[in-house]
Amino acid sequence: MVNRVIKLGFLIVLLFDILSAADVNISISSEYDTVGIEEPFDISIKISGNTTDLPSININRFKGFDVVSTSTSQNFNFINGKVSVEKDYTYTLIARNPGSYEIGPFSVNYKGRQIRSNALKIKVKKGVKHKSRGHQTTQTVPQFDFDFGMPGNNSKRAVRNGFTVQFISDLNKRKVLEGEEIIITYRIIRDISFAANPNITFPDFKGFWKEDLDQKDPYYITKNGRRFLVNEIKFALFPTKTGKIVIPPAELSGYVNTFFIDPFSGGNEKVFRKTKPITINVLPITKDTSGFSGGVGEFEINDSFVASSVNEGQPVIRKITIKGEGNLPLIQKPTTSYPPSFRVFNSKIEQNIERKSGIKGKITFKEMIIPEKKGEYTIPGVKFKYYDTKLNRMRVITTDSLRLSVKGVEAGKNGTNMTQSDNLLKLSEEPVFKNGENRYLLYIYLFSLLVLALVGIVKVLSLLGVKISLLEKGKEKFTSSRLTSQIRKFELSGEYKNALRLIKRFYISSGQMNGDFIKECDKLLFKPVELTKEEYEAFKKKFNIS
Structure with missing residues (x-):
């Protein structure tokens, strides 16, 4: 009997371990199973489980593919008191040659067990192109140049290692007018994959208004028989002052995969690159800037009412639309004028x-106009003064005048002539309940508002006070914990990730489930x-951990 109980206990423990390991799953998926040569596509590696301590996976190389990004x-999900977590690793890949390739299976270790994923089979064929990737990814050498001997840090070592x-950066023009559009393009040119997305620090573009431009997918170029992958990042700049303006260098740092070049290199090598500073000469537009809208480019203007006939007191919208190419976000609204009986409100842009x-x-x-007297009105058009970059001179466009017919309204039953505008303004003054009907509903309504207000105040106080007290409580436990000495050992040896893992484990085990802390830690x-x-x-320092 005793032996049976012991065997049953072993079976229960074994079953528990198997089920615990089964709580963690790993899977791979791809948006396509057949792709074209040099066509970017995404694969997703997901690790999920009923635990906050999911194992991590680090994959830097895919045979037959370049990692673009x-x-x-x-x-995190909390359902019926149970936590479930899912980590999603997304890789954008480009195939170099046609053929059939297998991605995975990959594995992770969890509670002493190895958990394996499925494997993906990807076919790479010539001429395949999906609609979502409708551009051409292979190009001849565009209008920019670069050196094979990389300037900056590690250039000699990089050339010797064969990558x-x-x-680099360049501008479409270096002599412009104040407010004229400039396109600056940053390019990363490489024949090797990054281990992870590199860190790029752009200048603050002091003296310019900056607009981010849409980024196109990476593409290949060929030079002297060698193929390079190019990533472009573009900004539109608009000078806000005259004179010579210097755009400081941008910086790139990251790690590249050197395993296939030198298997004994450790797999990764750090690179640092810096662009050259660029000087731009910004000229003043003209001395005559009276009435100038600030627009520089090629534009046209349209002016209209959404309705040509309204009742007195009825609002009508006026739309002034400026269309074209140039510094649209910096253009000021043209000046309008109306009769004294019109009330005017700037609606929105x-x-x-x-x-x-x-x-x-x-x-x-957009303007909202409320005419308060009936009649036939002629509203003056607007003047739009801007600098035309095609004609290279200041230009003034005056729109046609607008006609608006305002009709009178009949007097109300009480003998007063209450207009629609008065109705709009007085709508909020109408009582919710009249003549004492259903008055108890009013009391319930007011009581509900009071309860909601109290709940809101308690919630705000809890967010401000309790969150801080939990972190302080966690800090006190942490400083006296036996984990402190082990964390200090990792810190002294430079193993900061291991130290951080112990800090995270302590806070989770002590119930300090602070969302910001977990997010930054991961x-x-x-x-x-x-x-x-x-x-x-x-x-x-951010989370006050000593």
Whole structure:
């Protein structure tokens, strides 16, 4: 009997371990199973489970593919008191040659067990092109140049190891007028994959108004028989002052995969690149700037009412639309004028702008007008003064005058002539309940509002006070914990990720489930390289961990 009980106990423990391991799953999926040569596509590796301590996965190389970019995300769900977590690793890949390739299976270790994913089979064929990737990814050498001997840090070592990573910038023009559009393009040119998305620090573009432009997918170029992958980042700049303006260098840092070049290199090598500073000469537009809208480019203007006939007191919308190419976001609203009996309200500004190769589209200024007297009115048109970059001179466009017919309204039953505008203004003054009907509903309504207000105040106080007290409580436990000495050992040896993992484990085990803390912690732990001391200390300082 005793032996049976012991065997049953072993079976229960074994079954529990199997079920615990089964709580964690890993899977791979792809948006396509057949892709074209040099066509970017995404694969997703998901790790999910009923635990907050999911194992991580770090994959830097895919046989037959270049890694264009990587990203990670994490979702927490709390259902019936149970937590479930899902980590999603997304890789954008480009195939180099036709053929059939297998991605995976990949595995992770969890509670002493190895959990394997499925495997993906991807076919790469010539001529395949999906609609969502409708551009051409292979190009001849565009109008920019670069050196094979990389300037900046590690250039000699990089050339000797046989890879090229360039970071360059150029402008479409270097002599412009104040407010005229400039396109600055940053290009990353390489024949090797990054281990993770590189860090790029752009200048603050002091002296310019900056607009982000849509980014196109990476593409290949060929030079001297060698093929390079190019990523472009573009901005539209509009000078806000005259004279010579210097755009400081941008900086790129990251790690590239050197395993296939030198298997004994450790797999990754750090690279740092910096662009050259660029000087721009900005000229004044003209001395005569009276009535100038600030517009520089090629534009046209349209002015209209949404209705040509309204009742007195009835609001009507006037739309002034400026369409074209140039510094649309910086254009000021044209001046309008109305009869004294019109009440005018600036409604809103609507922008419909494309940001592909430059700033193009339209901007609409809306006014709400309420005429308070009947009659036939002629509303003056507007003047739009801007600098035409095609004609190279200041230009003034005057729109046609507008006609508006305002009809009278009949007097109300009480003998007063209450207009629609008065109705709009007095609508909020109408009592909710009249003549004492259903008065008890009013009392219930007011009581509900009071309860909701009290709940809101308690919630705000809890967010401001309780969150801080929990962190302080966690801090006190942490400083006296036996984990402190082990964390200090990791800190002294420079193993900051291991130290951070112990800090995270402590806070979770002590019930300190602070969303910001977990999010920032996972963001650092997901990095494919070791943390720097500065990153680690900044995290501790942010969450007041001593």
